[in-house]
Amino acid sequence: MKCIIIGAGNAGRPVARILNHTGNQVIITDRKILEEFPPGVQKTIKTMEDEGVELMLGSDASKGIEKVDHAYVSPTVPGNSPIRKLLQDKQVKILDNDYVSKVINDILDLDIIGITGTLGKTSTTHILSDIFQSAGYNVWTCSSRMGNLLSEVIVDGIVNGLHKINDIAILELPHGTSRLMSKVDLNIGVITNIYPDHLDEFEYSMEKYVARKLFIVDSSKILVSGMQCINYLEDLRDDTIYYCQENSKCNVNGKLKDGILDITYDMPNLNINGHFETSFKLLGYYIENSIAASAAALAYG
Structure with a gap:
């Protein structure tokens, strides 16, 4: 599965990391650049990158949508946001928290x-x-x-x-x-x-x-x-x-x-x-x- 995570906040980071850990190709995007995150979060993001998560920070998330077939959208992203509409137009399948929770359940x-x-x-x-x-x-x-x-x-x-x-x-x-x-x-x-x-x-x-x-x-x-x-x-x-x-x-x-x-x-x-x-x-x-x-x-x- 090729998946894009919209938002590198508290919801997006653990989802990106667990999906990457289970063998998927994962891109995580955010409008902020790395240095705008708190030091502890920067460390986590760098760890994710070392593990294979592709970072697209400080850029338009739409650039990564062409590469994927699934997406996870952080809850803080408004329901009427352009990125949600673009995902719908591109027929990208949206992953929800229940899906990710079941992935974790299969592991534990x-x-x-x-x-x-x-x-x-x-x-x-x-x-x-x-x-x-x-x-x-x-x-x-x-x-x-x-x-x-x-x-x-x-x-x-x-x-x-x-x-x-x-x-x-x-x-x-x-x-x-x-x-x-x-x-x-x-x-x-x-x-x-x-x-x-x-x-x-x-x-x-x-x-x-x-x-x-x-x-x-x-x-x-x-x-x-x-x-x-x-x-x-x-x-x-x-x-x-x-x-x-x-x-x-x-x-x-x-x-x-x-x-x-x-x-x-x-x-x-x-x-x-x-x-x-x-x-x-x-x-x-x-x-x-x-x-x-x-x-x-x-x-x-």
């Missing part, structure tokens, strides 16, 4: 746990990774500690073969990254919570924000969620495993007393129940994140 042949939500994603990701590492697993951990653009971090991990040398991937999935991960099969999906943050990115619509977060409902074989999300999920899945702090209505319930975190769990759909205690150093909201990580690890088995 290891078990995956994905964590989304508004608050606590990063902490939950690392607590869960520590649990699996302590159990002897080789873990590919991907969180915002590794970089601000998680889709780019995940693609970089794929290109460098991290999915081949680890037993399990534990991936933080913020709403921006969900575009490229919406069709990736998750063994366990975790939603920490959904609060009205980042609404400026969703036309100040809580409904649109919630919809973006809930991509994980269909992607997850087993879904784990904070009790705060029950109103969003109860009509979508009746097998969600809910966790919370000191609330007997949850499937996984955690209580902290005298430096001991007490976890009681009952997951009828998985036929497991029980109780354990562990020493715990109090760090505020890490209690909830630790309960979330415990619930996901127990659900995994």
Whole structure:
């Protein structure tokens, strides 16, 4: 496949790199020249060029259309833009995020746990990774500690073969990254919570924000969620495993007393129940994140 990526921004770069990695001929275009990008982005673009992506920066994207049969257009490019019309006139097939997500899904042949939500994603990701590492697993951990653009971090991990040398991937999935991960099969999906943050990115619509977060409902074989999300999920899945702090209505319930975190769990759909205690150093909201990580690890088995 010969493909042109319109826009070398946050959406276009990881798409260009993953398509190139899977054996396609890829051109990436942008009106900006290389030096106009931030230093970190310049480094990524140069890496892509070294890997075989053809750069057409600071030039008219129409010049590259004659060379290709497929195109990916960054979401920031207006729907009525001349370049979109030109692609239509030239009958160039448009690739969407679902297509790219399926490409990533075909590559990732290891078990995956994905964590989304508004608050606590990063902490939950690392607590869960520590649990699996302590159990002897080789873990590919991907969180915002590794970089601000998680889709780019995940693609970089794929290109460098991290999915081949680890037993399990534990991936933080913020709403921006969900575009490229919406069709990736998750063994366990975790939603920490959904609060009205980042609404400026969703036309100040809580409904649109919630919809973006809930991509994980269909992607997850087993879904784990904070009790705060029950109103969003109860009509979508009746097998969600809910966790919370000191609330007997949850499937996984955690209580902290005298430096001991007490976890009681009952997951009828998985036929497991029980109780354990562990020493715990109090760090505020890490209690909830630790309960979330415990619930996901127990659900995994």
